[in-house]
Amino acid sequence: MSATTHASNELPDNPLRQLTLDQLRQRTSEKWRRYDPDVLPLWVAEMDVLLAEPIAKAVTDAIAAGDTGYPSGTGYADAVAAFAAERWHWADLDRDRIRTVPDIMLGVVEMFKTVTGPGDAIVVNSPVYPPFHLFPVFNDRTVVEAPLGADQRIDFAALAAAFELALGRGGRAAYLLCHPHNPTGTVHTRSELERVARLAADYGVRVVADEAHAPLVAPGTRFVPYLTVAGGERGLALTSAAKAWNLPGLRGAVAIAGTEAVADLARMPEKMSISISHLGSIAHAAAFREGGPWLDALLAGLDANRRFLAELLAERLPEVRYRPEPGTYLAWLDCRGLGLGDDPAAAFLERGRVALNSGLPFGTGGAGHVRLNYATSPEILTEAVDRMAASL
Ligand SMILES: Cc1ncc(COP(=O)(O)O)c(C=O)c1O
Numbered sequence: 001m002s003a004t005t006h007a008s009n010e011l012p013d014n015p016l017r018q019l020t021l022d023q024l025r026q027r028t029s030e031k032w033r034r035y036d037p038d039v040l041p042l043w044v045a046e047m048d049v050l051l052a053e054p055i056a057k058a059v060t061d062a063i064a065a066g067d068t069g070y071p072s073g074t075g076y077a078d079a080v081a082a083f084a085a086e087r088w089h090w091a092d093l094d095r096d097r098i099r100t101v102p103d104i105m106l107g108v109v110e111m112f113k114t115v116t117g118p119g120d121a122i123v124v125n126s127p128v129y130p131p132f133h134l135f136p137v138f139n140d141r142t143v144v145e146a147p148l149g150a151d152q153r154i155d156f157a158a159l160a161a162a163f164e165l166a167l168g169r170g171g172r173a174a175y176l177l178c179h180p181h182n183p184t185g186t187v188h189t190r191s192e193l194e195r196v197a198r199l200a201a202d203y204g205v206r207v208v209a210d211e212a213h214a215p216l217v218a219p220g221t222r223f224v225p226y227l228t229v230a231g232g233e234r235g236l237a238l239t240s241a242a243k244a245w246n247l248p249g250l251r252g253a254v255a256i257a258g259t260e261a262v263a264d265l266a267r268m269p270e271k272m273s274i275s276i277s278h279l280g281s282i283a284h285a286a287a288f289r290e291g292g293p294w295l296d297a298l299l300a301g302l303d304a305n306r307r308f309l310a311e312l313l314a315e316r317l318p319e320v321r322y323r324p325e326p327g328t329y330l331a332w333l334d335c336r337g338l339g340l341g342d343d344p345a346a347a348f349l350e351r352g353r354v355a356l357n358s359g360l361p362f363g364t365g366g367a368g369h370v371r372l373n374y375a376t377s378p379e380i381l382t383e384a385v386d387r388m389a390a391s392l
Helices: 021-025 054-064 075-088 105-113 131-138 158-167 188-201 262-266 278-290 292-316 343-353 378-388
Strands: 098-101 121-124 142-145 173-178 206-210 234-238 253-257 329-336 369-373
Touching: 021 173, 054 173, 075 098, 075 253, 075 278, 098 105, 105 173, 105 206, 105 234, 105 253, 105 262, 121 131, 121 158, 131 142, 142 158, 158 173, 158 188, 173 188, 188 262, 253 262, 262 378, 278 329, 292 329, 292 378, 343 369, 343 378
Parallel strands: 121 142, 121 173, 173 206, 206 234
Antiparallel strands: 098 253, 234 253, 329 369
């Protein structure tokens, strides 16, 4: 498939092809408003899609009925459990192990509070989603990095060293696993996850798995929830419909306990569970319950975009190194061959008028890299790569 023939080969119902640039520029969300109107934004993890029809209906029905009170019931938990059983072969996920939280990162913090104390360390695999560096610190924890290997996968020697360092001062420690990994899109395998669990058990480190991007794993790649692997029973996990169905504006997430971590999850204050937005939980439940066909169309579109981006880069920016991974819609681009210094995103923005995430806030391994969000149309993707190339 060549870069030029891609457009005509798309599925007709590709959610990434329903909006024009003019329509997208009307949006008032962060992606479209942070930069000047001449800048093409492919940065923050918002997608250029319309809402899946069942989600739009659930939310507009609730609005029409004035159903905007406090959240109630187990609709979100039920929908996650059913989706997990169908898509991830997770048959024994008891709804009692699932609690709603206002969003993923607030849920992550609550999980830290249940398994660590102030001053304790949180281990992260840099380069990683910048809030993984920030939220522990905002909450009186320190961060210890275990950088990914050159293959973008967990480096177990680095992880063991980080566990050692994290426990060095005698406190407790947790490992915040990003699964799939943002920004690389790496999907950890069952054997890697089992190795994580063994290492965590050896050191007495608790695992908190952020599975925000889990529904976005490409067809043909198996997503294995951390809590389902041998040794994962003591883990805690978070997931949400926000990334896969583009719902960051309708906030919500769930925290899930491994079979031996139910008491830990139970320590989370009730106030946290009921602080989820009622409309958010309606939207997220509809996504997990009825959003499957839309998700499948999206995943096909993302798969095509992933291959298309690799082609575009090979043709127009051959010095950029990109290792496509099946995990999500984020591409981690090694731009060190371009001679743009530690922060190539700054040059692409200033000279190319294209907004990408700078790699620097992702921690060790981020210098000279950018993160590009390809959850957009092939036309916008083409224009973005053209602008990057023109800025050199
Ligand atoms: C790994 C990861 N966790 C959490 C979030 C944010 O989720 P929330 O907005 O629900 O806190 C994101 C958003 O991009 C993410 O990539």
